[in-house]
Amino acid sequence: MAKHPVPKKKTSKSKRDMRRSHHALVAPNLVECPHCHAKKLQHHICDSCGYYDGRQVLQVASA
Template identity: 55%
Template sequence: MAVPKRKMSKARRDKRRANWKLTAPGFIACPQCHEPKMPHHVCLDCGYYDGKQVIAAAAE
């Protein structure tokens, strides 16, 4: 069984763990207003999700 020879510092450990999320999130066009939005999220511009208005739009 492998055993570490020296203690790994917190900075070195956390630097290694921070690299899993390096790509930018993907955006899609909202089907209602065609503004960019995150997939599976309510559109912040028009307030629609899954073809239904779920929040009052800020632009109105």
């Protein structure tokens, strides 16, 4: 029967938590669109109006 690798020592809570220190979720950084004042992600095209950097780059169908 094959032996499987197992930890030699129990991982401490400190080591476990230090390893997980980069796993936190980060809230998206929302800014106001200067054209339509809707919330949008920084450095992304506005979903509401299709503007980016002061010019229209996407045709948005009006509902």
